Amino acid sequence: MSQPRNMQDYDKTYAEFQWPHYETYNFSRDVIDRWAEDPNKLALWWVDDHQNEVKMTFREVSEAAQKFCNVLQSQGIGKGDVVILILPRLVEWWVINIACLRIGAVVSPGTTQLTAKDLRFRLQTAEAKCVITNETLAGRIDEVIGECPTVQSRIILNSHREGWLNYHEAMVDASPEFPAVDLGANDNAILYFTSGTTGNPKMTVHTHTSYPVGHMVTGKYWLDLTPDDLHWNLSDTGWAKAAWSSLFGPWICGAALFIHHNDRFDPKQTLEFMGKYPITTFCGAPTIYRMLVLEDLKAYTFPTLRHCVGAGEPLNPEVISVWQEATGLTIRDGYGQTESVLLVCSFPAFEPRFGSMGKPTPGFDVQVIDEDGNILPTNREGDIAVRVKPNRPVGLFKEYWKDPAKTAAVYRGDWYLTGDRAYRDEDGYFWFVGRADDVILSAGYRIGPFEVESALLEHDAVAESAVVASPDELRGEIVKAFVVLAPGYSPSEALVKELQDYVKKVTAPYKYPRAIEFVTSLPKTISGKIRRVELRNMEWKR
Structure with a gap:
């Protein structure tokens, strides 16, 4: 069993922890430039599937980021301007992030699976001034750019296109x-x-002196990183998890990033890389681990691996056991949100209880509360909440941008509500129960049922639809749609596939319903609202 580097005594660390305070802060200067004082300090090690490798020091990252700041400035982009950044795991993604932070721009990452409709919504709603992507998405952006008047700069990688500035x-x-x-x-x-559960995606805003600083606890206490580590995180660059474990957390600690650019996840290749490269710490979604343990783990070696973590959804105890038997390492669950940094974790300093979320992160007062904001006694289910009064902790989001009503809705008295439910046992361990709303957590993706329902309703065959989470052994949850057909249509396997393909086209492909059940009616409230909770409970009892 690997010994923790940064937290030896959880209770002592939690009791004594204090957040640093900065009047002004710039991650590019205060972290990247500081590590860049050593010209040989490795920042990232990038590989692809074609034997290409790139290594960059912190100094090289800093210099490249400063060059791109000048490019942004030449395009009229500066402090407070929104930059939509959509790239796969390319080195430039990291350089551009650091440049945006340095110049004070607001970077808004997105997954490469976004459709033209998704892109139009983001560009319009965020009032983006700049969009940066590659040839794959540039065409989709050009489809809608005429409807996005705030965009004054389009920058493209590895290609030439009319109306676009070539990055290189x-x-x-x-x-x-x-x-x-x-x-x-x-x-x-x-x-x-x-x-979210209703409407289009919300815009979650973080500030410079809170979010990057807040990931100090992510990198130091959960990832357990030091300047000697080579950390590998398997996360899409479009998700907050990439900021957690592929950017802020590791680089605050001076760890180098291992980055593998490929088209799709390959469990065999992933296991081979753990023996081929000197990777010391590893982070993956539970779905990743579920796929890894299906392989013959005895056929692989893990010579430098010392610490493993998982996040995005609860991890099955049996998967943790299989991985531990093969590697000698316990997968440490971490819990947080797009709206926060790490909130609860099975820290390396104490024995985990398989299936438990762990204990609160230093710097956060996390409790299970009732509807009146009172802390519940042990073993009573309630809402997971973070105390924000009288002192707001570092790492929480500023607001849902342009939506004060939704912002206000996530607070209850002195507490910020995470939207998840749990109970706490006698020893302080948290145990996840489920979402308080209908958001679906599938293979690390957060999917709002409203978006999928809206896409289905655009199809002529669909009169009504309701979308819920359905249990799945590999993905944890999958999207399931209950569909009432319009007159003249009959249930069939061909229609199932047609509806699935249609959703893939009009919204991001990862959101499509993997299961569709045709029904004659949907359960509703007296006021006519669909009771998703009834359908969800039915699914989980099957």
Whole structure:
């Protein structure tokens, strides 16, 4: 069993922890430039499936980011301007993130699976001034750019396209010097789009002095990183998890990132890489681990691996046991949200209880509360909440941008509500019960039922639809749709596939319903609202 590096005594660390306070902060200057003082300090090690490798030091990352700051400035992009960034795991994704932070722009990452409709919504709603992507998505953006009047700059990688600035050509003559902008508590840094139960995705805003600083606990205490580590996180660059474990957490600790750029996840290749490269720490969604343990783990070696974590959804105890038997390492669950940094975790300093979420993160007062905001006694189910009064902890989001009503709805007295439910045992361990709302957590993806229902209703065959989470052994949950057909249509396997393909086209492919059940009616309230909870409970009792 590997010994923890950064937390030896959980109770002592939790009791004594204090957040650092910054009047002004710039992650590019205060973290990247600091590590760049050592010209040989490795920042990232990138590989692809074609024997290509790139290694960059912190100094090289800093210089490249400063050059891109000058490119952004030449395009009229500066402090407070929203930059939509949609790229796969390419080195430029990291450089561009650091540049946006340095210049004070608001970076808004997105998955490469977004459709033209998704992109139009994001560009319009965020009032984006700049969009950066590759040839794959540039065409989709060009389909809707006429409806996005705030966009004044389009930057493309590895290609040439009319109306777009080529990233690499623009970098050639750019100056490698750009002074970091001083940024304060109200200056927006990151803008995430996160699915809810109703309507379009919400815009979750984080600030410069809160979110990057808050991931100090992510990197130090959960990932257990030091400057000697090579950390590998398997996460889509469009999700907050990439910021957690592929950017802020590791680089605050001076750890180097291992990055594998490929088209799809390959469990055999992943296991081979753990023996081929000196990877010391590993982070993956529970779905990843479920796929890894299906392989013959005895056929692989893990010579440098010392620490493993998982996040995104609860991890099955049996998977943890199989992985532990093969590697000698316990997968440490971490819990948090797009709206936060790490909130609860099975930290390396104490024995985990398989299936438990762990204990609260230093710097956060996390409790299970009732409807009146009272802390519940042990073993009583309630809402997971974070105390925000009288002192708001570092790492929580600023607001749902342009939506004060939704922002206000997630607070109850002195508490911020995570939207999840749990209970706490006599020893302080949290045990996840489920979402308080209808959001579906599938293979690490957060999917709002409204978006899928809306897509289905656009099809002529669908009169009504209700979408819920259905249990799945591999993905944890899958999207299931209950569909009432319009007159003239009959249930068939062909129609199931047609509806699935249709949803893939009009919304991001990962959101499509993997299961469709045709029904004659849907359960509803007296006021006519669909009772998704009834359908969900039925699914989980099967």
